[in-house]
Amino acid sequence: QKEVEQDPGPLSVPEGAIVSLNCTYSNSAFQYFMWYRQYSRKGPELLMYTYSSGNKEDGRFTAQVDKSSKYISLFIRDSQPSDSATYLCAMMGGANSKLTFGKGITLSVRP
């Protein structure tokens, strides 16, 4: 079993839709949970960061972490064509700052 599993894509939605992106993980030592957005031919950029369990909201984006289920989600409200990108979940433990990434899911928002 891979340490981090991410829902396979690609995902195509109409503009304005609510998008739900999900990852599961197996390593209970993970404490820090991130979502990176990667546009075509660019490097990943940090979108959301969460420590431990709970929700975090930033504009149209909400990150959820459920450590008891080892499950994290990213919700995008009122999706826009500019949200079209690959979304990578990433996690790390405490003392070790090594990031473990999911494979990424490519999202396309149709105008």
Add this chain to the structure above:
Amino acid sequence: DAMVIQNPRYQVTQFGKPVTLSCSQTLNHNVMYWYQQKSSQAPKLLFHYYDKDFNNEADTPDNFQSRRPNTSFCFLDIRSPGLGDAAMYLCATSRDWGLARLTSTDTQYFGPGTRLTVL
């Protein structure tokens, strides 16, 4: 302004011909990382430097080497590129390593990547 800069953005090399990829940062971060990302795959950490200390991942092939001559620059050397080494190579930096508690500013900042083609 770009904080992590990678050059070149696109590199074409021949099978077996050594190639060097460059990364520079303006963040004055202690840690610099090199990742390999193949199409539709997760970025794979090759190695990282904490200051001048080099840390190799156990499964990184010997074909891959790195140099960090100063805080700002880090190089990835591929001694004899094979067809399987064609990928996007990502450089990243972070302020520190092994902190007891991280904040969002302690996470990794990525450069735009260098796409390597091996003919």
